[in-house]
Amino acid sequence: MAFLYENEVERHCEQKITGTYLAAAVDCWFPSTGKFYPRMIKYQDENQMIQCIKDIQVLYSEQKYYAGVQARKFQCQAVVDGWKKEFILLFFPEDGTWNLIFPST
Structure with a gap:
């Protein structure tokens, strides 16, 4: 007979986030x-160029x-390539x- 705590049940419920996964270096x-809060990524x-994201707004973390x-998980938004985008930092x-994820639309 086994018992699960509520938070252990939640551990099994998370699904993989779909999108483009990139390894990242993060300044916090x-x-x-x-x-802790990310400040720069x-x-x-895909062209092997180093990109930098600054002025990150953390919408929430959990x-x-x-x-x-x-x-x-940090749900964030910032200006990326001249466009305001939402992305996820894990x-x-x-x-x-750290993983930077640009979700699929």
């Missing part, structure tokens, strides 16, 4: 509240579990990596 701000585009792996604390 760590205020005294213990939370650098990533390599703790998620994807296939049982803990991640911090931080995986287990290995300290």
Whole structure:
């Protein structure tokens, strides 16, 4: 007989985000509240050029579990290639990596 806590049930419910996944380097701000906020992102585009996104507006962030792996999801928007775009940043604390995701429309 097994019992699941409510948050363990939620871990199994997250689905993969569809879109273009890119490895990213992220500069963060760590205020005294213990939370952290992305300030700048650098990533390599499909032409192997390094792109930079600044002036990021975090719409919200939440703790998620994807296939049982803990991640911090940031829903963001910023001007990218001259257009205001929404995108997702995923931080995986287990290995300290970031993914930048431009969702499919």
